[in-house]
Amino acid sequence: MFDILEADIIVLQETxxxxxxxxxxxxxxxGWDCYWSLPKHKKGVAxxxxxxxxxxxxxxxxxSVCAPIRAEEGISGTLCPPGSATSFREGPEDxxxxxxxxxxxxxxxCVDATILDSEGRCVVLEFPAFxxxxxxxxxxxxxxxxxxxxGFVEVLDTRIRNLVALGKRVFLTGDLNISREALDTANAEAxxxxxxxxxxxxxxxxxxxxxxxxxxxxxxxxxxxxxxxEPVLWDICRGFHPGRKGMFTCxxxxxxxxxxxxxxxxxxxxxxxxxKDWFLDSDxxxxxxxSDHCPVYATMKDRIELGGRSVHTVDLMNPLGMFSDGxxxxxxxxxxxxPLSGRLIPEFDGRRNIRDMLTRKPSMAKPQxxxxxxxxxxxxxxxxxxxxxxxxxxxPADPHDNNGIxxxxxxxxxxxAMARKRSSVEPSTQKLPKRPKSGASMPAxxxxxGKGQQSLKGFFKTAPTPQDSANGTKNDNxxxxxxxxxxxxxxxxxxxxxxxxxxxxxxxxxxSATSTLAAMAPNSIAISSTHIPPSQGVTYPLNAETVHDPxxxxxxxxxxxxxxxxxxxxxxxEPCKTMLTKKNGMNLGRSFWMxxxxxxxxxxxxxxxxxxxHTFIWCSDWxxxxxxxxxx
Numbered sequence: 248m249f250d251i252l253e254a255d256i257i258v259l260q261e262t263x264x265x266x267x268x269x270x271x272x273x274x275x276x277x278g279w280d281c282y283w284s285l286p287k288h289k290k291g292v293a294x295x296x297x298x299x300x301x302x303x304x305x306x307x308x309x310x311s312v313c314a315p316i317r318a319e320e321g322i323s324g325t326l327c328p329p330g331s332a333t334s335f336r337e338g339p340e341d342x343x344x345x346x347x348x349x350x351x352x353x354x355x356x357c358v359d360a361t362i363l364d365s366e367g368r369c370v371v372l373e374f375p376a377f378x379x380x381x382x383x384x385x386x387x388x389x390x391x392x393x394x395x396x397x398g399f400v401e402v403l404d405t406r407i408r409n410l411v412a413l414g415k416r417v418f419l420t421g422d423l424n425i426s427r428e429a430l431d432t433a434n435a436e437a438x439x440x441x442x443x444x445x446x447x448x449x450x451x452x453x454x455x456x457x458x459x460x461x462x463x464x465x466x467x468x469x470x471x472x473x474x475x476x477e478p479v480l481w482d483i484c485r486g487f488h489p490g491r492k493g494m495f496t497c498x499x500x501x502x503x504x505x506x507x508x509x510x511x512x513x514x515x516x517x518x519x520x521x522x523k524d525w526f527l528d529s530d531x532x533x534x535x536x537x538s539d540h541c542p543v544y545a546t547m548k549d550r551i552e553l554g555g556r557s558v559h560t561v562d563l564m565n566p567l568g569m570f571s572d573g574x575x576x577x578x579x580x581x582x583x584x585x586p587l588s589g590r591l592i593p594e595f596d597g598r599r600n601i602r603d604m605l606t607r608k609p610s611m612a613k614p615q616x617x618x619x620x621x622x623x624x625x626x627x628x629x630x631x632x633x634x635x636x637x638x639x640x641x642x643p644a645d646p647h648d649n650n651g652i653x654x655x656x657x658x659x660x661x662x663x664a665m666a667r668k669r670s671s672v673e674p675s676t677q678k679l680p681k682r683p684k685s686g687a688s689m690p691a692x693x694x695x696x697g698k699g700q701q702s703l704k705g706f707f708k709t710a711p712t713p714q715d716s717a718n719g720t721k722n723d724n725x726x727x728x729x730x731x732x733x734x735x736x737x738x739x740x741x742x743x744x745x746x747x748x749x750x751x752x753x754x755x756x757x758x759s760a761t762s763t764l765a766a767m768a769p770n771s772i773a774i775s776s777t778h779i780p781p782s783q784g785v786t787y788p789l790n791a792e793t794v795h796d797p798x799x800x801x802x803x804x805x806x807x808x809x810x811x812x813x814x815x816x817x818x819x820x821e822p823c824k825t826m827l828t829k830k831n832g833m834n835l836g837r838s839f840w841m842x843x844x845x846x847x848x849x850x851x852x853x854x855x856x857x858x859x860x861h862t863f864i865w866c867s868d869w870x871x872x873x874x875x876x877x878x879x
Contacts, residue, residue, distance in 0.1 A: 252542065255312040260383035260422045262303035274589040275598060281589040282306045284320045286367040303367040306381045310579040313564035317344050317373040318587040321364030322402050323353065328586045344373045346410035348402055358398040368399065376563035378410055382421035400454045404461055411479045411519060419480060419517040422540065425458045428466050431512035433495065434850045463520060480517040483529040483545045496531055500539045503845035507858055516545040525551050812871045816842040818860025825866060838866040
């Protein structure tokens with residue numbers, strides 16, 4: 248994954264794991280350090296009905312290019328560093344990033360600040376150049392989360408403004424779950440008309456209004472809110488592509504909206520206004536699959552103007568004295584790790600990745616001058632589509648590659664696979680027969696003929712003859728005995744108590760019956776016709792009512808366990824797919840057939856186009872037989 252992204256700083260959101268799910272491939276990545284913010288609970292604290300295990304943020308930094316000087320978890324500063332009972336905001340002055348919301352600002356929230364930071368939604372790293380925020384903002388799913396969502400956006404806005412007021416530069420990246428304006432949402436005008444609200448109402452939703460006041464050029468209606476008079480951040484990607492349409496970063500997977508580019512732009516790379524001249528390029532990577540989001544990146548220049556002099560970028564991305572004019576002065580070592588580093592988690596502290604142990608460490612080489620790129624590869628989601636987790640795709644990166652890139656990747660890390668259970672061979676636990684009472688005869692041990700019928704397939708197999716089982720012989724063309732045919736043939740003579748006879752083989756005087764049974768036998772079984780002595784001249788007549796065709800029985804069973812043929816859609820004459828209704832109402836839980844093609848740019852079903860047609864059939868109403876008769 249790291250080789251594909253070609254980044255020096257990677258930000259992932261929606262990692263979908265808790266601390267117990269971390270494994271070596273996620274933490275002990277050769278040449279990289281990592282900083283995690285993971286959910287504290289499997290379910291939300293303030294809203295127990297909502298799962299927050301899908302959240303989680305991690306920032307990876309390449310040790311050969313950059314090293315933060317401070318690291319924190321959460322946006323409010325109320326959490327505590329690992330192994331400490333003192334919160335970040337109350338720690339020593341030289342260890343605090345600063346800009347924390349004041350007590351009055353926190354008291355104005357509808358949600359406690361500690362709860363806001365309990366879902367693993369923000370990691371903050373400070374470099375000498377700027378303060379980096381990796382954020383996964385709550386989505387606007389239902390009304391029960393409105394207070395939590397709005398409180399998170401307000402605290403984030405406050406923290407950023409406070410840091411800028413302290414003279415620090417800010418770089419914000421992540422899945423903010425907010426689209427700026429109509430240009431950032433597919434078919435926004437039609438959606439507004441459909442729901443009956445105006446553009447002013449669209450832009451005035453609380454979270455979008457706060458976000459637009461934070462950005463330079465953000466659209467708002469009316470006067471700005473108190474405390475938000477001036478914008479403080481610049482939208483880097485939109486700045487390089489001001490009028491570009493369809494620059495979306497997220498698509499709905501349930502309706503397969505990505506091929507038709509029916510999505511929205513909710514993932515950003517933002518920076519302080521005085522950092523505008525630091526960047527060479529910024530764009531999205533819509534062709535990189537593996538998530539419902541795509542990566543977003545920003546590339547920094549190799550050298551920047553700061554304080555009237557030209558400074559190498561790597562000098563500002565590492566602690567003082569590690570680089571000088573782009574040349575490394577000392578190597579990255581353990582003392583450079585911060586308390587929040589994933590490598591210092593007790594489960595991983597002092598250990599090495601096995602790949603790192605087997606790889607020879609190259610000699611130190613002088614870094615080559617190249618642009619430093621800040622890339623954000625957006626948050627995941629489900630992966631969706633790939634069975635491999637991003638952590639499984641990680642490969643060792645060149646520890647001396649000086650191409651600086653900060654990337655926030657959209658492929659969330661899926662939970663690691665559970666360890667395979669050990670297979671244990673247990674001895675046979677067959678119970679011994681009970682000892683009979685004195686005077687009673689010992690019963691004969693049961694005859695073991697096999698494991699018995701394991702599936703319905705055994706119903707249609709022919710049982711071996713008793714003579715073959717007793718003699719242990721194998722006959723390629725076995726003779727079918729009367730006992731072997733009992734499951735398929737009803738013998739009328741049995742009900743009339745026929746005279747006893749010693750032969751195990753049935754006698755059929757009718758050659759037509761013999762040929763019929765031969766055709767019915769599935770494995771070319773030969774049926775012998777052995778005549779009973781005239782003194783016992785007993786025959787067993789066969790007719791259509793007493794013979795059950797095993798092939799017909801097999802077909803009947805197959806129909807019961809075989810999925811019905813899928814209907815074909817009206818617009819393209821292609822097999823439909825089934826979907827399940829999850830919306831509350833009278834149809835909740837019902838399945839239906841629909842066109843398999845993705846939605847088009849309009850977001851609606853269309854006629855006579857390459858996109859999804861109007862086909863809709865309830866599964867309970869679909870009858871393949873009746874449809875064939877109708878067409879014929």
